[in-house]
Amino acid sequence: MRLKEIPISVWIGMTGIIVALICAFFAPWIAPYGETEVVGDVWAPASDQFFFGLDNLGRDILSRMIFGARTTLFVAFCATLLSFTLGIVMSFIAATNRGWIDLGLSRFNDLMMSIPTLIFALVVLATLPQNMPTLIIVMAVLDSTRVFRLGRAVALDVAVMDFVEAARLRGEGTAWVILREILPNTLSPLLAEFGLRFAFAILFVSTLSFLGLGIQPPTADWGGMVKDNKDGIIFGISAALVPGAAIAILTICVNLVVDWLLRRTSSLKGGRGDA
Amino acid sequence: MTPQSLFRPFVAFSRQFPLAANILRRLLLSFVLLWAVTVMIFIGVEALPGDFATTYLGQSATPEAVANIRSELGLDQPLLTRYVTWLGDAVSGDFGNSWASGQSVSEQIGKRLGNSLFLAFFAALVAVPLSVGLGLLAVRYRNRIPDKIINILSLAAVSLPEFFVGYLLIMVFVVTFPTAIFPSTVYDGMDFLTRLESIALPVATLVLVVLAHMMRMTRAAIIQVMSSAYMETAELKGLDGLRIIIKHAAPNALAPIINVVALNLAYLIVGVVVVEVVFVYPGMGQYMVDAVTVRDLPVVQACGLIFATIYIALNMTADILAIIANPRLRHPR
């Protein structure tokens, strides 16, 4: 692929993602203050010293944003990776075996999807202990249902092609058929889906944190920062809007890249529901 | 009797009345799904690690106190017994008492469910015509400037978290230009217009959140219909544009659009949760979030079940409308 084929919107998207990644990786070196360090008055306005001002406890918002990038991206990325592994493995097993295995997995998946994701998460989080691994696993399991649906559709599309049958007729084993014949032909829609799920995971973890059910204080994360500072809004203090905007901008950036990937592979079908 | 001869009357029925048979099948599926959801929400959740009595009393509780509270809440009964009791009560509209307040869950939910539906209804009232209209506009100017602008804006809109949109609206319309009301409190005996005024911002938030999805899906559905061969036939018959749309496109586009609307109404129901928290609106979403925070399981289960029921019912409606709109099923061979 030539670089000049990539449209400007994708460059914008990639730049946003890279900035967020740099913040996440090098947070302790970039951030001017500590994650939980109280450095001034509650809700002090923006100044040369504190770029975005201070939060509800007098901590530096910019520093917490940078540390928050680390938490938010880490949780979203882990959850997406796990959900993808789970969804793809299950869907490929279903698509290549068909029969009862496919029927059972698909019906169970339908059942999981018949409860809205957020509601399901709320019900489950009401009983599970509140910590980061639990959060990641819950997000991953719930989201893997969407991956399963797409993965199965894409794999079935490819699995009925003559060249897959030709490989079977040659006597190739299941591993060869999946890894060498089916997978290479499903990579681009799956990559686009990964981006889409990642964007959704960022929104989802932020929403849960905003509701007070995600990442627990004092660890900084963008959704939680909105929750911490939301009471300031009514007094005209925009501290809550800064992390909110960060979530929005990062998600837009991811979606810009995904949208381009999807248009390049529009010939391959598959659902993109994320309700 | 062989299994085949057992099925024969059903097969004959579905041949003769495919429409009715398909609708019945879809209804039946929804009930099975609903039942499975009750199993997951009750048994599945209680099988998860975590002891409620300990959570309820805190870590330092004495074993006697834990045992007392367990028997008080009925937790010492076998799981299956508790499920059957719970399901029986739930079907008759009784969800037990809240662990936190001791009050009847059903009573508390009743009013709040009404509030949530009130909010969702007005959001839908604005969002549905607006997004279908914008979808039509995007198709009308397909691949031209208006379509591209709508596309970019909708891409941005699906990326915005609900709470960000909400607080942004509060910042603009409450703080900077004080025109709207915050928090969006509603209470008994409030007159209709005041009530509408107080939900203006949450409705706007919900509309913004659901608009982009619905519009994109409408656009795709209409483009699908417009690109079919029978639309070309109509064009080549020399029919005028209006007749082509009313007579040939509309009957076929209606089903997918209804489907899109129903699916997004389901989405709206979920969106309500966050929006209610942002605007401190006394609906079911906020009630559920509060209950989850204090681990008030009966309330969480009741709310979860009601949300899931609405969601399943809307999805079912979408499918059934699609079945009814299918001429192949309406006019069997």
Add this chain to the structure above:
Amino acid sequence: MPELLEVKDLKIEATSYPPGEDPVRITIVEGINFTLERGKVLGLIGESGAGKSTIGLSALAYGRGGVEITGGQALLDGEDLLAMNRKEIRAIRGAKVCYVSQSAAASFNPAHRIGDQVIEASLRHKLMTKAEARERAAYLFDILGLPEPESFGKRYPHQVSGGQLQRAMTAMALCSRPDLIVFDEPTTALDVTTQIDVLAAIKLAIEKTETAALYITHDLAVVAQVSDDIMVLRDGAMVEYGPTEQIIEQPEEDYTRALVNVRSIKHQEAADQKRKYFEMSGIHAAYIGGVKVLNDVSLHVPKGQTLAIVGESGSGKSTLARVATGLLPPMAGEVRIEGEPLPAALKQRSRDQLRRLQLIYQMADTAMNPRQTVGQIIGRPLTFYEGVRGAERDRRVQELLDQIEMGEGYIDRYPAELSGGQKQRVAIARALAAKPEIIICDEPTSALDPLVADGILHLLLDLQKKKGLSYIFITHDIAIVRAIADSVAVMYQGELVRFGPKSEVLSPPFDDYTDLLLKSVPEMHLGWLEEVLATRKIESAGN
């Protein structure tokens, strides 16, 4: 009085939008001239991509999906259609010029009754009253041979068969008494025995209503039956244009000559056909759900010979291939090579058994993994069956490429970089790489241009001679059967109707079905349609 239709110097362009690049203008058709008299039929013939549909639609001033008519004139009764405004052209479409598409099934609106759609244009253009239009529709249904012409229009499109729908679409075009009808491959999607009836119905209707027509098709034998003049097209340009008789009997251009004598192969039928090298005996097969698709089929092919299996879609001929390869284990019966039974299911067959039987698919496009190079595609069987790797593998791949007459420079290419004929050759090389004894060819040439197809058939026969291969050649094209087969099996609705040496199977006395099938295949001479209709034993199976 001017000609009905006069097309002058037509130029048609399309805009394509490659992702991420600026839109590109492509010329689809250039420099087309022809005239059409009232009541006459002009045949436009060419392969897909020759631009024939695009030219046909210019008579309605219509460009399909991004296609634009950018130059020339299309004069209808002396008035230029291409210079008209939208309102004027709307008055012509559906009234003076009508269109019949290839896929009537998709072209009827599923939401309305057939009758209402047939008379819609006549009513909207205020050409007749509703009662008159209904009466005319019933008349047209009658002459087109549709059942119960009075009530046929009350049905919905999905309630009638494909052949009937194609006739109904012809009725729809004829209803408003147009001066000109554009037929765009109206019989291509139909089975061969259904095609002949629809063709006859269209011809009769054209004669009775005295309308003129542009008849677009890729099948010269079909167009020869209905048209007065023929224009041969290739790559958007005219190759030859003249009266039907001249084009068929004295073609001037090489391309036309190739089209007329498509099957140039003469293959002498083998004398000894008794030895059963590959054999299928007493095969019964059904798909999940219990629908029986093969009923007691027994046939065999000797070493180094070709067995052709002919039949229409649904006859079970492709299922036979699935049983032979083990993809569909039969309910009863046995598959044997040299008398040794093969396990019924694919998974139970040994690697060597799999190697001996190879398959070539109809669509070379989907038969090869688009993410593998030619070298990987052909090389994999070498590695898989013989363990050949590295430089030795490359050498063997090149050897195979030489055998399929492709030569150097293809090993690192991807299938998308090859032409249709080259892809099919690579597919043949992949089969050869396994050193097979039997190759099942599932309509390997039906998706190809006739000239390219001819080359593939020559190649297959050459390889057979050199390597002593046995072919099971599945096809619906009797001309191919005549050209290459030693023995022939005729399938109909899951049963073997007729099996034996080609000379016996294709000579009278015939059973009813073989008679119908043989007579339904359009032949390249004038008056064939009338002869056949006069001598057929039974009506087509599809109606």
